[in-house]
Amino acid sequence: MKTILLGLTAALAVLLHPAPAAAALRVVTTTEGLASLAREVGGDRVEVQSLSRGVQDPHFVDANPILAVKLRAADLLVDVGLDLEIGWLPPLVGQSRNAAIQPGGAHRLTAASAISALDVPTGAVDRSAGDLHPGGNPHFLTDPRRALQVAEAISVKLTNLDPAGAAVYADRTATFRRKVETALQGWKAELGPLAGRKVFTHHRTLTYFLDWTGLVSAGELEPKPGTPPPPAHLAKLVEVARREGVKAIVVENHYDSRSDDQVARLTGARVVPIPGDVGGDPAGKDYLSYVGLLVKRVVEAVK
Ligand SMILES: [Zn+2]
Numbered sequence: 166m167k168t169i170l171l172g173l174t175a176a177l178a179v180l181l182h183p184a185p186a187a188a189a190l191r192v193v194t195t196t197e198g199l200a201s202l203a204r205e206v207g208g209d210r211v212e213v214q215s216l217s218r219g220v221q222d223p224h225f226v227d228a229n230p231i232l233a234v235k236l237r238a239a240d241l242l243v244d245v246g247l248d249l250e251i252g253w254l255p256p257l258v259g260q261s262r263n264a265a266i267q268p269g270g271a272h273r274l275t276a277a278s279a280i281s282a283l284d285v286p287t288g289a290v291d292r293s294a295g296d297l298h299p300g301g302n303p304h305f306l307t308d309p310r311r312a313l314q315v316a317e318a319i320s321v322k323l324t325n326l327d328p329a330g331a332a333v334y335a336d337r338t339a340t341f342r343r344k345v346e347t348a349l350q351g352w353k354a355e356l357g358p359l360a361g362r363k364v365f366t367h368h369r370t371l372t373y374f375l376d377w378t379g380l381v382s383a384g385e386l387e388p389k390p391g392t393p394p395p396p397a398h399l400a401k402l403v404e405v406a407r408r409e410g411v412k413a414i415v416v417e418n419h420y421d422s423r424s425d426d427q428v429a430r431l432t433g434a435r436v437v438p439i440p441g442d443v444g445g446d447p448a449g450k451d452y453l454s455y456v457g458l459l460v461k462r463v464v465e466a467v468k
Pocket of ligand 1: 390
């Protein structure tokens with residue numbers, strides 16, 4: 166009797182709570198920022214996984230074979246591009262034996278193709294000499310206007326791969342656009358009066374954020390993206406900070422901030438820790454809350 170009752174209860178539970186339909190597409194992204202955008206656009210039709218965590222330095226992710234297994238089953242791979250993942254993604258994509266997600270493949274989207282890049286070097290660059298951004302700056306998701314362009318490119322790609330979901334993707338993209346536009350208005354009110362204020366950044370991560378907010382970079386702790394700061398460079402920054410009234414040193418929480426602290430002590434500028442990506446701080450679990458956090462922390466420091 167007990168067994169029959171248990172069986173009936175289980176059957177009833179299935180009827181009342183049917184298992185969710187399997188997602189139409191398995192999407193793998195290289196970063197949590199891209200994963201959040203894919204979820205905004207894809208909703209329940211996509212199952213999204215990020216290869217890196219928001220607390221990690223996205224330039225240097227351990228190319229663990231488990232990640233290649235995730236890529237093997239992917240219907241779509243979305244990467245940032247501009248060489249951000251060049252040290253770890255190509256070997257994983259090779260190991261995945263998934264032909265469709267190779268660069269240029271039908272099931273691959275490189276987000277950088279959707280935006281206009283900044284910091285594109287004009288002279289000779291040498292990655293081996295320490296420059297991590299030889300093709301332009303890959304940290305464009307710090308600008309919500311560009312993130313919206315990326316979300317739209319993801320929407321187009323999802324529609325191509327899953328035409329039955331076209332209406333869902335179009336609808337969700339329009340909703341996301343409205344959310345971004347509303348948020349932009351609020352941020353503009355906070356940031357507008359602060360245009361022209363000067364900040365240092367640890368790595369050259371905030372080029373697009375500054376382009377959007379009107380704040381100005383007075384320099385980076387790293388003399389070249391990826392190169393640790395030598396003492397002479399720090400001494401120069403201390404001079405610049407005193408002369409130009411630099412109020413904030415913005416540093417992603419995955420970097421060692423000892424050199425930032427040193428410059429802060431000598432100048433009165435404040436070290437501002439920020440998440441490096443969505444998920445890099447518990448208060449920034451999706452794209453818009455992550456940008457909200459960047460704005461909040463920077464505004465507090467420079468006003
Ligand atoms: Zn970088």
